[in-house]
Amino acid sequence: MLTDGLDVTPFRGVRYVPERVGSLAAVTSPPYDVVVRPDGLHELQTSDPHNVVRLILPQAPDAATGHRNAARTLDRWLHEGVLARDDSPALYVYEQRRDGELQRGVIGALRLTPATDRVVLPHEDVMPQVVAERAALLRETAANLEPLLMSYQGDGGADGGDTATVLERTARAAPLLSTTTEDGFTHRLWAVTDPQEQRLITRDLATRTALVADGHHRWATSLRVSSEHGDRTPWNRGLVLLVDSTRYPLRIRAIHRVLPRLPLVRALELSAAGFRSRRLDARTPAAALAALADVPGPAFVLSGAGEFHLLDRPDPGLLARTIRADRPASWRELDATVLHSTLLDAVWHIPDGPSDIAFLHDTDAAVSQAERHGGTAVLMRPVAESTVRELAAQGVTMPRKSTSFGPKPATGLVLRVMET
Structure with missing residues (x-):
């Protein structure tokens, strides 16, 4: 046909x-x-x-x-x-x-x-x-x-x-x-x-x-x-x-990242110059994600060693240096874009391979796996379907594993x- x-x-x-x-x-x-x-x-x-x-x-x-x-x-x-x-x-x-x-x-x-x-x-x-x-x-x-x-x-x-x-x-x-x-x-x-x-x-x-x-x-x-x-x-x-x-x-749900070779303390140290971080008074991953839900701008929860830290307010100059400018604003402001282009690539220098980055749909599993390896879990927020469709219609792809x-x-x- x-x-x-x-x-x-x-x-x-x-x-x-x-x-x-x-x-x-x-x-x-x-x-x-x-x-x-x-x-x-x-x-x-x-x-x-x-x-x-x-x-x-x-x-x-x-x-x-x-x-x-x-x-x-x-x-x-x-x-x-x-x-x-x-x-x-x-x-x-x-x-x-x-x-x-x-x-x-x-x-x-x-x-x-x-x-x-x-x-x-x-x-x-x-x-x-x-x-x-x-x-x-x-x-x-x-x-x-x-x-x-x-x-x-x-x-x-x-x-x-x-x-x-x-x-x-x-x-x-x-x-x-x-x-x-x-x-x-x-x-x-x-x-x-x-x-x-x-x-x-x-x-x-x-x-x-x-x-x-x-x-x-x-x-x-x-x-x-x-x-x-x-x-x-x-x-x-x-x-x-x-x-x-x-x-x-x-x-639509988020997909979280686990960085088994990056301890939480080191992740916070490296990101201190470009992001604000503060420890959350949260006892569970669900409570930490609830605190993350309404934070304006790019933001993440870092988890490890039984702690949850909110990472937000990235330095505009850092974003300008690390995120490509030939994409729509809605793409440049995605949490996943900032995570991959700025944090993973430029700040933490995490190799792009399965032994260094794991992608988990389940929040509890991501947190427990990070703690088991002494690493860091990066907990993410879901992306609105309207944003997904808007970018797809323009032929613009989001970073891998941005949505579930x-x-x-x-x-x-x-x-x-x-x-x-």
């Missing part, structure tokens, strides 16, 4: 056969980049011998061996009937619900388009080494193992457009699967196989553009591998969950294995 907007097509999803696994909840996983702690990885590996983490984060002495192991595991599970491909191509309606929170969207195979086409708008920079590693896994497995989370803006109003109409009509029927994961979210999945219903969705989405909410490295990975195949089927499409944020606003959109889709409910 030729379109100036999102080009989404049905695909034959690959799903777990419920009778072959302990439970659907036991074989799912958060996205690969959320599973950062060894204890979390171990818990997923032991929850069920067929947990999808064995595909998305294969463990081996080296990366190449791990990727081959993942490919062999995927092939074996398909051969043994642990995983099975659906009979008919489908678009999948996917729902997540917890307490009063509801997110509903459509999973499909999206045509990969470069950022210059302005159809899919990334908003964060990526780390080349991560893209290279995930690309190697994609090549070896020939499968989209996890859907990216993307948001688009529908028509609003009561009907919300054809996609919303089909999604809500579909969600009134019995689902293909329903499971509740340990985070309390109930996940339900339906297959839309009727060609007329599929056309209503694809024609509606063909008028939309999307923001990459979660999965920038997977998006960059898919673009790289697609270009290697000359933009040919099936490599020129990727697995995505598209959510209409006018009907189901996404939740959610709720994130569970990995393992539906996969896309390449078919030629």
Whole structure:
């Protein structure tokens, strides 16, 4: 289908056969980049011998061996009937619900388009080494193992457009699967196989553009591998969950940094000349973040050795020397911009590598990891979605790991294995 907007097509999803696994909840996983702690990885590996983490984060002495192991595991599970491909191509309606929170969207195979086409708008920079590693896994497995989370803006109003109409009509029927994961979210999945219903969705989405909410490295990975195949089927499409944020606003949280080799005392000493710092009377990370929430201008909480310190009021001259001037003011004033350009690069001189900077979504985990290593946790504030969209629309990317959109889709409910 030729379109100036999102080009989404049905695909034959690959799903777990419920009778072959302990439970659907036991074989799912958060996205690969959320599973950062060894204890979390171990818990997923032991929850069920067929947990999808064995595909998305294969463990081996080296990366190449791990990727081959993942490919062999995927092939074996398909051969043994642990995983099975659906009979008919489908678009999948996917729902997540917890307490009063509801997110509903459509999973499909999206045509990969470069950022210059302005159809899919990334908003964060990526780390080349991560893209290279995930690309190697994609090549070896020939499968989209996890859907990216993307948001688009529908028509609003009561009907919300054809996609919303089909999604809500579909969600009134019995689902293909329903499971509740340990985070309390109930996940339900339906297959839309009727060609007329599929056309209503694809024609509606063909008028939309999307923001990459979660999965920038997977998006960059898919673009790289697609270009290697000359933009040919099936490599020129990727697995995505598209959510209409006018009907189901996404939740945005911060991603914190842990600097294991920078003690808190040293961090405060080095930043004293360019920032104001003061110790907070906070006993918990939540209390420290509450104190940070309404501080004007760029600001952070530094944590370590059981203490919380507020860092704010950066010296304007220091910012002018360290932050590039050819970007919009809204980018130059981002907490993440000041952190990476000024603090990490110019003040603390932290090398840009995984052994020196860890990115954690969970606040308590960031604080405890910093204390365990005698380092510093940098606790961040979330960015407003309006700022994210404004910058993305201008083609301006934010520093990597600036945002955490959610709720994130569970990995393992539906996969896309390449078919030629």
